[in-house]
Amino acid sequence: MGEIKAAELLETEEVTTVRIDAVNHCIRTHSIRSSSPEPETLEAKLLFDADKLDAAGARGLIRLACIVGERSGKAGEKYAIIDIASGSELTTSNLPDISLLREWAKERLERLYTPPGRRLGKSRWRFMDNFFTQFGGEMGVDGEK
Secondary structure, eight states, X not given: OHHHHHHHHHHHXXXXXXXXXXXXXXXHHSSOSTTSOXXXXXXXXXXXXXXXXXXXXXXXXXXXXXXXXXXXXXTTOOOOOOOOSOGGGGGGOXXXXXXXXXXXXXXHHHTOOXXXXXXXXXXHHHHHHHHHHHHHHHHTSOTTO
């Protein structure tokens, strides 16, 4: 969808086909889905890293919490619990805990392509890892499953 819209917009600006193809490669490869091809150009790798870094660190945690909150409770979906009155209720729950959030964040940061992206990713992961540990302790759950 994004590729088609981008191509349409770029064509109206008389952008060359070569440049449109390059933009579309960036769009196709920025996702972490298994169906997404690997980024081959520096521009595609930079966009991939920028997208993942935007979802990391303090801002990324808030963004992730909003996404999880929006999606939680939909039938058949596995999302983390982030609003429990008593952590002790989780010991018998079959629902996923915050370890899912930790896994999502770590997976994205481990896939960064560029050296500057990996440096920023390590810094943001330290913050997020500490946050998840603190959050898990406050909620009375093990966030490292």
